[in-house]
Amino acid sequence: xxxxxxxxxxxxxxxxxxxxxxxxxxxxxxxxxxxxxxxxxxxxxxxxxxxxxxxxxxxxxxxxxxxxxxxxxxxxxxxxxxxxxxxxxxxxxxxxxxxxxxxxxxxxxxxxxxxxxxxxxxxxxxxxxxxxxxxxxxxxxxxxxxxxxxxxxxxxxxxxxxxxxxxxxxxxxxxxxxxxxxxxxxxxxxxxxxxxxxxxxxxxxxxxxxxxxxxxxxxxxxxxxxxxxxxxxxxxxxxxxxxxxxxxxxxxxxxxxxxx
Amino acid sequence: xxxxxxxxxxxxxxxxxxxxxxxxxxxxxxxxxxxxxxxxxxxxxxxxxxxxxxxxxxxxxxxxxxxxxxxxxxxxxxxxxxxxxxxxxxxxxxxxxxxxxxxxxxxxxxxxxxxxxxxxxxxxxxxxxxxxxxxxxxxxxxxxxxxxxxxxxxxxxxxxxxxxxxxxxxxxxxxxxxxxxxxxxxxxxxxxxxxxxxxxxxxxxxxxxxxxxxxxxxxxxxxxxxxxxxxxxxxxxxxxxxxxxxxxxxxxxxxxxxxxxxxxxxxxxxxxxxxxxxxxxxxxxxxxxxxxxxxxxxxxxxxxxxxxxxxxxxxxxxxxxxxxxxxxxxxxxxxxxxxxxxxxxxxxxxxxxxxxxxxxxxxxxxxxxxxxxxxxxxxxxxxxxxxxxxxxxxxxxxxxxxxxxxxxxxxxxxxxxxxxxxxxxxxxxxxxxxxxxxxxxxxxxxxxxxxxxxxxxxxxxxxxxxxxxxxxxxxxxxxxxxxxxxxxxxxxxxxxxxxxxxxxxxxxxxxxx
Ligand code: SF4
Ligand code: SF4
Numbered sequence: 102x103x104x105x106x107x108x109x110x111x112x113x114x115x116x117x118x119x120x121x122x123x124x125x126x127x128x129x130x131x132x133x134x135x136x137x138x139x140x141x142x143x144x145x146x147x148x149x150x151x152x153x154x155x156x157x158x159x160x161x162x163x164x165x166x167x168x169x170x171x172x173x174x175x176x177x178x179x180x181x182x183x184x185x186x187x188x189x190x191x192x193x194x195x196x197x198x199x200x201x202x203x204x205x206x207x208x209x210x211x212x213x214x215x216x217x218x219x220x221x222x223x224x225x226x227x228x229x230x231x232x233x234x235x236x237x238x239x240x241x242x243x244x245x246x247x248x249x250x251x252x253x254x255x256x257x258x259x260x261x262x263x264x265x266x267x268x269x270x271x272x273x274x275x276x277x278x279x280x281x282x283x284x285x286x287x288x289x290x291x292x293x294x295x296x297x298x299x300x301x302x303x304x305x306x307x308x309x310x311x312x313x314x315x316x317x318x319x320x321x322x323x324x325x326x327x328x329x330x331x332x333x334x335x336x337x338x339x340x341x342x343x344x345x346x347x348x349x350x351x352x353x354x355x356x357x358x359x360x361x
Numbered sequence: 362x363x364x365x366x367x368x369x370x371x372x373x374x375x376x377x378x379x380x381x382x383x384x385x386x387x388x389x390x391x392x393x394x395x396x397x398x399x400x401x402x403x404x405x406x407x408x409x410x411x412x413x414x415x416x417x418x419x420x421x422x423x424x425x426x427x428x429x430x431x432x433x434x435x436x437x438x439x440x441x442x443x444x445x446x447x448x449x450x451x452x453x454x455x456x457x458x459x460x461x462x463x464x465x466x467x468x469x470x471x472x473x474x475x476x477x478x479x480x481x482x483x484x485x486x487x488x489x490x491x492x493x494x495x496x497x498x499x500x501x502x503x504x505x506x507x508x509x510x511x512x513x514x515x516x517x518x519x520x521x522x523x524x525x526x527x528x529x530x531x532x533x534x535x536x537x538x539x540x541x542x543x544x545x546x547x548x549x550x551x552x553x554x555x556x557x558x559x560x561x562x563x564x565x566x567x568x569x570x571x572x573x574x575x576x577x578x579x580x581x582x583x584x585x586x587x588x589x590x591x592x593x594x595x596x597x598x599x600x601x602x603x604x605x606x607x608x609x610x611x612x613x614x615x616x617x618x619x620x621x622x623x624x625x626x627x628x629x630x631x632x633x634x635x636x637x638x639x640x641x642x643x644x645x646x647x648x649x650x651x652x653x654x655x656x657x658x659x660x661x662x663x664x665x666x667x668x669x670x671x672x673x674x675x676x677x678x679x680x681x682x683x684x685x686x687x688x689x690x691x692x693x694x695x696x697x698x699x700x701x702x703x704x705x706x707x708x709x710x711x712x713x714x715x716x717x718x719x720x721x722x723x724x725x726x727x728x729x730x731x732x733x734x735x736x737x738x739x740x741x742x743x744x745x746x747x748x749x750x751x752x753x754x755x756x757x758x759x760x761x762x763x764x765x766x767x768x769x770x771x772x773x774x775x776x777x778x779x780x781x782x783x784x785x786x787x788x789x790x791x792x793x794x795x796x797x798x799x800x801x802x803x804x805x806x807x808x809x810x811x812x813x814x815x816x817x818x819x820x821x822x823x824x825x826x827x828x829x830x831x832x833x834x835x836x837x838x839x840x841x842x843x844x845x846x847x848x849x850x851x852x853x854x855x856x857x858x859x860x861x862x863x864x865x866x867x868x869x870x871x872x873x874x
Contacts, residue, residue: 127438134431137648139684142516142524143741144749144777159520169445169518177443177520234444239381241444243459244468246490248481249442314480315489319521322439327432328522333744335684336701339691344429345648352656352690355554 106280106292109302113284116309123313124321131325135342145333152332159329173234180227180256183220187263190217194274194281218267225260228253252316255304262301272298367795369837370455372806378448379457386458386799390504391792394542401551402650407540415539416494420477422535427478429648432527437474439521440464446515446523451780452508455799460505463515463525469502470528503541506532508796510786511644511677512737517777529786530646537645545790546641553654558603558637564591567633570606578616582861586623588615589630593665597622597629600638600658600682600703601673602825610847611828614674617849620856621710624719629671635661638678639825643685644787652689655681659690668697671704674847676736676824677785679705683743707823707848708745711755714762721855722863726764730817731851732808733757733769734831735779736824750776756823756848763855768815774807782822784830797830798837805838812840823848 146152158164163181166174192210196203232253235245266272272295279290292298312318324330341349396406405412427434446463448454453461460466468490475482475491482491492498511526536542552561562570571588578586589595599622605615622629635657642651662670670693672682682703687693693702701708713719733756745751753776761767774780783800811817820835822828822845831845857863 131431131435134428134434136431137429138688140432140524140527140742142513142522142777143744143752145744147747147749159522163520165518165522166443166445166520169449169520173443173445238444240378240447240459240462241442243381244442244444244447244462244464246442247487248489251488316439316441319439319441322435323521325431325435326439326522327435328516328524333749335687336703339687341688342429345688348649348652352652355653 102289103291103294105294105299106289109292109299109306110280110284110289112303112306113309116306119310120312127313127318127321131321135344136327136331137342137345139331139333139335139340140327141331141333142328143333145331147333149332152330156324156330159323172230176227176230176234178227179223180231183223183225183227186213186217186220187224187260189213190220194278195285197282221260221264221267225257225264228257228260232257248315255308259301259304259308262297262304265297266295266301270295270297365794365798365837367798370799370802372802372809372838376454376803376806379454381459382457383459386452386456386461386508386796387501387504389508389793389796390500391507391788391790392544393503394544394547396540398544398547398551399537399540399542401554402537402542402547402645402647404537404542404547405540409541411496411499412540415499419494419499419535419539420473422538423474423531424478426531426534427474430527430531432524433531436467436521436523436527437471440467440471440519440523441521443520445518445520446525449515449518450509450525451512451514451783451803452510452796452800455783455802456796458508460501461508463519463523466505466509466525467523467528469498469505470532473498499536499539499541502532503536506536507543507788507793508800510737510781510783510788510800512781512785513741514737514778514781517741526786530643532646533644534646537647542645543787545792546645546787550641550645550650550654553637553641553657557634557657559639559641560603560606562603562606562636564633567606567631567636571631574612574616574619578619582620582858584623584858584861586616586619586858588619589628591633591665592628592630595628595630595665595667597627597669597671598635598658598662598665598667599629599631599671599673599706600635600661600678601631601706602638602675602678603636604825604829605673606636608825608829609832610843610845610850611674611825613850613853614847615849617847617851617853617856618673618706620853620858621706621713621719621849624856624858625709625713630665630667632661632665634664638672638675638682640678640681641787643677643681651681651685655686655689658686663695669700669704670696670702671706671709673706674823674825674849676738676826678825680738680742705745705755707755707759708751710849710852711746711759714759720857720859721763721852722857723763723765723855725855726851727766729764729819729851730766730768730815731760731764731819731821731846732767732811732815732817733760733775733848734782734804734820734822734827735775736822736827737779737781737785739823740777740779756821759848760821760851763852768811768817770807770811774803780804780807782824782827782830783834785824785826789826789830798834801830801834801838805835805840808840809838818844819846819851820844821846821848821851 273293283289393409399406472492509529516524604611745755780803832842
């Protein structure tokens, strides 16, 4: 195996570990941390199903953002939906058509290919729009930290290097697939040595590694946001967190005699 | 209207998003609570001075809150600085101070959270905008977390539902624990502990006031409408903001409730022990104090042996009642389970109207053209009735049943999009007059529009704070202070009590004259 293959293989193992471990830690923290009070932003659904639908609309259509500002919604949605299609397209690198269950998904992966191809442009355009907004609108410029700009450039780098490979400097995807499938069975094949590919993979690996420790974490946060995931039923059902329940025994003993 | 040393904003024809001007409101800070008020709430004093070890204590408190409130942890982690909330806060719209943009307000707290509680902030503070906790940071917190009325408007538009109110509450809780409590809120909470209500109205005075109201009611209607106090065995305990006992226009609303109860033929009472619906414990983010205030209602209900609890017109009180009371002071297994616990006076009245139990002469309100202000805590933090959004339809249904002329303000300024009156969240104090006046800009603008377009004469609200704030601040915008009315005041004008002799001849004579 070449040095580059070993380097990138290790990089992806470390990045995957960091991603999974970091996410597991955060999710555990969110689950463990109680929400002592009912604080859904109302009007809120009064059933669990309603809440599931609210979250679905939020995650798939960015409902709240749509209410807020059309431009940010448009660019943000273009970018995320584009990325979603692109990710689906990449599934082909991680599924061996000879696996027994592969026929179940393979036609779908095939179907998404042409869309995924052009979705890369939507991604880039969306990111571009978000970047312009960050520079041009004084309010958004004011709240931006260096890391906010860096992430935009980073994602643009990933999208651009991917598009370059799709349209200009094609890489050997058969060999690449041997590398990726090999990665998954802990015996990576030789990685094609193409500059755009190495850049692409390098940027992706770092993004994966930092995902749980950065603002990218918002992808998880939405599911744990009490203003969005709580059912509006405080009168019907007593909601009590463990630490708050402890107060039940002592409450009221101090002022009950006064003021009567 | 007092003399002012700041520029009163001009209302424009169309709402405008102001240009960012840094530091515009940096001077705004409420009085710090003196030691004697702090200790009543189990907070350390300091009389505005930094005490030994304040920094460690503040960081420790932050850590504790992060472990107790998922909202805080998730909100601090999830913001992507998308900017969707930046033009949604009435305090930003009225001042142009960038630190009044919800995300920037959160960032005052988040920067410190990042520095002490996250990997990136510990090792790369500049990169992610993390800062050390210093005395200046605390002063900035004290200023800007008292320029947030916890109205939750920002949380409607944030793609992750980040509610800046939660951050403001946490920040105030930290400030309280290092001796920087706010005088207005903490002094008031102390009064509730000592006397039973925010205004410090003792039982004797309360009894006299209610008697006076009974006389007024009888003079007006010729019927003995009662306003009972501490009646054991009554069916309903009315918990209402203490402003309802004598402030204008609140008290007219209270007389309206009394008429409704009278017509419904139910037995009801006010309690001197729980003579306050408001719960400022929420404003300061203190679970302990919020519970200590709320528990008085449980004690009063048990003591008087009532079967139901009904809340009067008050926004944040209704949030605490609707969303938190079951948690704080439940379970309510000793009350009648056939009714919502607690119930809003509007729900009660609305049910009676639906069942045709009340008689109105709408024409008595024909001199009014009415619009309705959705109070933030009712709109975005609670509900009325069985359906989501009942908090919007029920009060409007009542208004339309009692008056002929009703017009809503612009759709982007009502319902869940409603703008705060500018005085909520513990800001209803004279030392915060400038931010109160400027924070009313978006609401005043929407109001001015319906005044110009439909000849609206009166603004109706169902919140004690809104009513006081409008009465005081509307004159700054050239509107009359008595433009603001209680919902049950409008009802009170139109209701005809059973057996009430209506002097139609007199009115006809007046009309002819
Ligand atoms: S809760 Fe209301 S006052 Fe506070 S930042 Fe959000 S919009 Fe502004
Ligand atoms: S809308 Fe939410 S995510 Fe966007 S900047 Fe505001 S708080 Fe952050």
